[in-house]
Amino acid sequence: MPAPDLSVQASTAIGVAATVLWTNPDAPREIDAPILAADPDPRAWAAGLDTPARRDLNDRILTQLLAGEPVEVLEEHRDWLRVVAPWQPSDRDERGYPGWVPRAHVSVAAAPAEREAVVTVEETRLEPAPGARGLVSAALSYATILPVLDDAEGRVRVATPGGGSAFLDASACVVRQTGHAHPVDTRAVLAAARSFVGLSYLWGGMSAFGLDCSGLVHISFRALGRIVPRDAHDQADASVRVPLADARPGDLLFFARPGKSIHHVGFAAGTPQGTPPAEGPYLLHAPGTGKEVCEEAMNADRRATLVDLAGRLADSGDAP
Structure with a gap:
């Protein structure tokens, strides 16, 4: 996907299914290519890491970010952005978890809506809407949250980063009010x-x-x-x-x-x-x-x- 125009005064969000927040732009290794691609494959990346390669991640990656997750861009460095992730509170930065992410993985955030869809299965695929752009046909992880545009006939149409839309199978998500305090037992x-x-x-x-x-x-x-x-x-x-x-x-x-x-x-x-x-x-x-x-x-x-x-x-x- 193309790099976003960060000069536009709009909120930004993760525009791929999942990405990694790195400690610095030099942290990735050759074996990390699948998660660095413009259209990353987080499952293939994880599957390709043996135990020593996984242990070597400790000083390289900080956390992961999911599709639609908001980020605030703090700094640009070549093909990288230093961001904070407000959905992941941390004592490292009061604004959210800080770290570096590939520029190509950040897009203009979808407009908020009154309702949001939350993926409740391990993994599900988006079905592109006609004329879709941005995040399409992606394998979304559990706990991915996207704004709801409408829902009918077993499908939920969600807004995707970059200004597009796509469909989720209604059986793979729950729809709830956005911004409400949800009790958790x-x-x-x-x-x-x-x-x-x-x-x-x-x-x-x-x-x-x-x-x-x-x-x-x-x-x-x-x-x-x-x-x-x-x-x-x-x-x-x-x-x-x-x-x-x-x-x-x-x-x-x-x-x-x-x-x-x-x-x-x-x-x-x-x-x-x-x-x-x-x-x-x-x-x-x-x-x-x-x-x-x-x-x-x-x-x-x-x-x-x-x-x-x-x-x-x-x-x-x-x-x-």
Whole structure:
């Protein structure tokens, strides 16, 4: 897709299915070509990364950005833009998560609408509308959010970045009011997180193409209408802290080594009947590179680094 005209005074957004927010323009490697292409393929990129290549991402990528996600452009450098992503709150910048993104992946944002469509399946494809331009035929990730133009006969017509429109299958999304506070209960957020069991861990992952620990938390809440911080320590700061004994399924469990900041987060997932008390509540999380999102008893290292206060971001409800 062509690079946007950034001299036009219009809001900007991600104009491809998914992209990566990099630490700097020199961070990508040759193996990262699929995610750098003008029409990136995030699934092929993730599939092409072996364990060493995934470990090498730690100082290269920060997070992922989904189609239609707003960004504010701060700086231009050749084929790159330094942006902040307001949907991903961070203590790195009060305006949103900061980093670098390929210029070709940013477009003029679609005009807002009274309703928005949220993708609720792992992946779904857009069907271009007649005369479509911009984001067309893209494989959209879970939690992608686009403005709704109209819906009928099992299809939802959404506005796409760049001024176009396309159709989503109504069974692949939910339509809700834009800008409203959406209550989130523990049953729903746990169900959202559990849908990713088996997905490979990806440092910086924040999509159905790969997730890290705090990305799993963020995307589970975002799809339900709640924007929470992107990183684990910021999620802890934003949550209501409760004693571990009072934690309910769907609350967050945080992990840190003595004298260090929080390095891991997951969901309290309840304790199956018959589980030895020493194992504590089960943990639903993205454990680390080379592993998959799973629901499991905490091992000795997890129990030793478990922070003594859980975090509550959901509103109410009890989950099994």
